[in-house]
Amino acid sequence: xxxxxxxxxxxxxxxxxxxxxxxxxxxxxxxxxxxxxxxxxxxxxxxxxxxxxxxxxxxxxxxxxxxxxxxxxxxxxxxxxxxxxxxxxxxxxxxxxxxxxxxxxxxxxxxxxxxxxxxxxxxxxxxxxxxxxxxxxxxxxxxxxxxxxxxxxxxxxxxxxxxxxxxxxxxxxxxxxxxxxxxxxxxxxxxxxxxxxxxxxxxxxxxxxxxxxxxxxxxxxxxxxxxxxxxxxxxxxxxxxxxxxxxxxxxxxxxxxxxxxxxxxxxxxxxxxxxxxxxxxxxxxxxxxxxxxxxxxxxxxxxxxxxxxxxxxxxxxxxxxxxxxxxxxxxxxxxxxxxxxxxxxxxxxxxxxxxxxxxxxxxxxxxxxxxxxxxxxxxxxxxxxxxxxxxxxxxxxxxxxx
Amino acid sequence: xxxxxxxxxxxxxxxxxxxxxxxxxxxxxxxxxxxxxxxxxxxxxxxxxxxxxxxxxxxxxxxxxxxxxxxxxxxxxxxxxxxxxxxxxxxxxxxxxxxxxxxxxxxxxxxxxxxxxxxxxxxxxxxxxxxxxxxxxxxxxxxxxxxxxxxxxxxxxxxxxxxxxxxxxxxxxxxxxxxxxxxxxxxxxxxxxxxxxxxxxxxxxxxxxxxxxxxxxxxxxxxxxxxxxxxxxxxxxxxxxxx
Numbered sequence: 001x002x003x004x005x006x007x008x009x010x011x012x013x014x015x016x017x018x019x020x021x022x023x024x025x026x027x028x029x030x031x032x033x034x035x036x037x038x039x040x041x042x043x044x045x046x047x048x049x050x051x052x053x054x055x056x057x058x059x060x061x062x063x064x065x066x067x068x069x070x071x072x073x074x075x076x077x078x079x080x081x082x083x084x085x086x087x088x089x090x091x092x093x094x095x096x097x098x099x100x101x102x103x104x105x106x107x108x109x110x111x112x113x114x115x116x117x118x119x120x121x122x123x124x125x126x127x128x129x130x131x132x133x134x135x136x137x138x139x140x141x142x143x144x145x146x147x148x149x150x151x152x153x154x155x156x157x158x159x160x161x162x163x164x165x166x167x168x169x170x171x172x173x174x175x176x177x178x179x180x181x182x183x184x185x186x187x188x189x190x191x192x193x194x195x196x197x198x199x200x201x202x203x204x205x206x207x208x209x210x211x212x213x214x215x216x217x218x219x220x221x222x223x224x225x226x227x228x229x230x231x232x233x234x235x236x237x238x239x240x241x242x243x244x245x246x247x248x249x250x251x252x253x254x255x256x257x258x259x260x261x262x263x264x265x266x267x268x269x270x271x272x273x274x275x276x277x278x279x280x281x282x283x284x285x286x287x288x289x290x291x292x293x294x295x296x297x298x299x300x301x302x303x304x305x306x307x308x309x310x311x312x313x314x315x316x317x318x319x320x321x322x323x324x325x326x327x328x329x330x331x332x333x334x335x336x337x338x339x340x341x342x343x344x345x346x347x348x349x350x351x352x353x354x355x356x357x358x359x360x361x362x363x364x365x366x367x368x369x370x371x372x373x374x375x376x377x378x379x380x381x382x383x384x385x386x387x388x389x390x391x392x393x394x395x396x397x398x399x400x401x402x
Numbered sequence: 403x404x405x406x407x408x409x410x411x412x413x414x415x416x417x418x419x420x421x422x423x424x425x426x427x428x429x430x431x432x433x434x435x436x437x438x439x440x441x442x443x444x445x446x447x448x449x450x451x452x453x454x455x456x457x458x459x460x461x462x463x464x465x466x467x468x469x470x471x472x473x474x475x476x477x478x479x480x481x482x483x484x485x486x487x488x489x490x491x492x493x494x495x496x497x498x499x500x501x502x503x504x505x506x507x508x509x510x511x512x513x514x515x516x517x518x519x520x521x522x523x524x525x526x527x528x529x530x531x532x533x534x535x536x537x538x539x540x541x542x543x544x545x546x547x548x549x550x551x552x553x554x555x556x557x558x559x560x561x562x563x564x565x566x567x568x569x570x571x572x573x574x575x576x577x578x579x580x581x582x583x584x585x586x587x588x589x590x591x592x593x594x595x596x597x598x599x600x601x602x603x604x605x606x607x608x609x610x611x612x613x614x615x616x617x618x619x620x621x622x623x624x625x626x627x628x629x630x631x632x633x634x635x636x637x638x639x640x641x642x643x644x645x
Contacts, residue, residue, distance in 0.1 A: 001511055001512050001513075001514050002514055005511045005514075009511065012499060012500070013499065015499075016498075016499035307495060308497055310495075311495045311497065312508075312512065313456070313480070313483075314454070314456060314483065314489050314495075315483070315484065315489075315508055315509045315512055315556075316480050316481065316483040316484020316485070316487075316509060316512055316513060316560075317480060317484075317512045318476065318477040318480035318481070319476060319477070319480075320477065321480075321512065395456045396451050396456050396457050399456075399491065399495065
């Protein structure tokens with residue numbers, strides 16, 4: 001009996017009990033669909049985080065004041081001493097490293113913005129001209145902070161898209177003046193709509209030169225310094241250089257923290273991948289349940305078809321052929337089931353993508369393969385026993401049964 | 403062609419050994435028409451199953467076409483069954499979900515015969531047995547006689563040397579039963595050894611060789627005593643077993 005005939009005969013007997021077959025296919029496909037959808041979600045979450053991080057800039061190294069080590073409470077903290085702050089000169093000194101392409105110091109405060117009678121609370125970001133390239137931001141009109149002296153305190157500002165809409169509506173905005181706190185700033189540009197990225201909504205920001213921000217908030221420290229390495233290969237070098245330069249400038253004290261974006265990214269990547277695996281694994285359990293269902297139904301099928309099995313034996317089918325027939329049924333069932341599950345799962349993924357457009361849901365290829373493998377595997381594995389049972393039937397007894 | 407030497411078959415029921423066949427010696431040639439008659443429980447079906455290789459003797463030797471088939475393993479026996487033996491059952495044993503044509507095709511599929519030849523043989527068989535217009539009918543759409551004709555077509559599809567029929571007319575009325583018997587008897591002319599098990603003397607009487615079985619032994623062939631039982635055994639046979 002060749003393969004085609006075996007498959008044909010098996011599909012014939014599956015069609016013979018259509019309800020049972022459809023139910024088994026349903027169980028199998030739900031299992032596969034669950035794996036596809038859940039791993040798709042996990043993978044989507046991972047890619048979302050990765051995308052968010054890369055939207056912050058590439059080859060980024062971030063320097064911020066203080067050591068974020070949990071080495072207990074230092075003596076300085078007990079007397080209310082805060083870590084030495086990062087200054088503008090620190091930022092500029094970083095450019096001495098050959099590995100560092102450009103930097104953008106950041107300082108943040110919040111104040112009132114007003115134009116005529118309109119006013120609201122805004123977050124003001126003080127930085128320099130390179131910020132726009134390092135953070136991959138874009139303007140919708142006008143220009144960004146003027147390049148040149150980092151210490152210049154021009155009274156110019158760039159408005160976030162939402163601030164612009166609230167204060168100006170459709171009116172022309174470039175060249176007009178707004179009041180920030182107690183100072184007046186000339187609007188030279190408007191940010192493009194970007195939405196939220198890593199908790200910072202650029203649509204509701206006002207960006208001013210870093211020194212202007214210092215004056216506005218009467219401070220001199222920096223929240224952090226964004227450093228862009230020259231290339232991906234020099235990120236680690238840039239990190240070491242930044243640490244050394246700060247060490248030197250701060251009189252031999254290691255009181256800043258330097259992290260690379262890749263390190264943060266890798267951590268998130270690992271966590272979310274593990275999560276995806278865990279969720280996928282739980283879904284795979286439902287697949288093995290479907291496998292047990294297949295075994296159960298196959299056993300019923302064997303006892304219902306005792307006479308037929310006896311007949312096949314009388315007609316000259318050896319035990320191995322009978323076993324193959326039942327195997328073929330299991331393979332067909334789980335094959336069709338996993339295919340249907342795949343379609344169902346992809347449909348589910350598409351629906352989720354429609355509902356949450358910002359989440360890049362898609363089942364990873366390895367999860368799809370694993371789901372198909374598991375369903376075929378369980379289907380075959382759990383049909384071993386029923387198939388052997390059928391193959392071992394005594395033909396005389398089988399035929400005599402009425 | 404079929405030779406049985408001292409073949410016995412016993413079953414274990416509970417903790418008792420029950421002998422279904424005792425020291426059977428039998429020889430059947432190609433083209434022989436043999437009927438096996440006897441009361442129920444006399445072992446005639448067991449003998450048929452042994453000849454059909456569906457069962458193995460507890461002791462003794464069975465030679466088919468000169469080869470010792472008792473020595474073969476299950477798979478080899480299945481091959482012999484496929485190539486040399488055809489079965490016709492009282493209950494027809496057609497696969498209910500398959501059409502008449504597909505039921506006839508079944509042994510050919512199992513034997514791995516290529517589709518083109520299968521189709522040709524099935525068409526021929528449907529023609530021969532007057533089932534051409536019933537080819538696509540399922541068993542439940544066929545009459546009893548038609549079903550048994552499908553079963554006979556199926557049994558002969560592999561051109562077997564031996565055809566075993568266990569009460570082939572048992573589920574049929576007298577007229578259809580006769581028709582079916584005529585069909586089976588035509589095969590004898592084609593040099594097939596036909597063995598019919600029946601309890602009906604009217605049917606068994608049509609065979610050239612008529613075997614009578616009692617209590618696991620062949621006691622006579624075509625009226626004359628052939629049993630090898632000693633008088634003591636014959637006596638014990640006549641009396642009910644008191645064990």
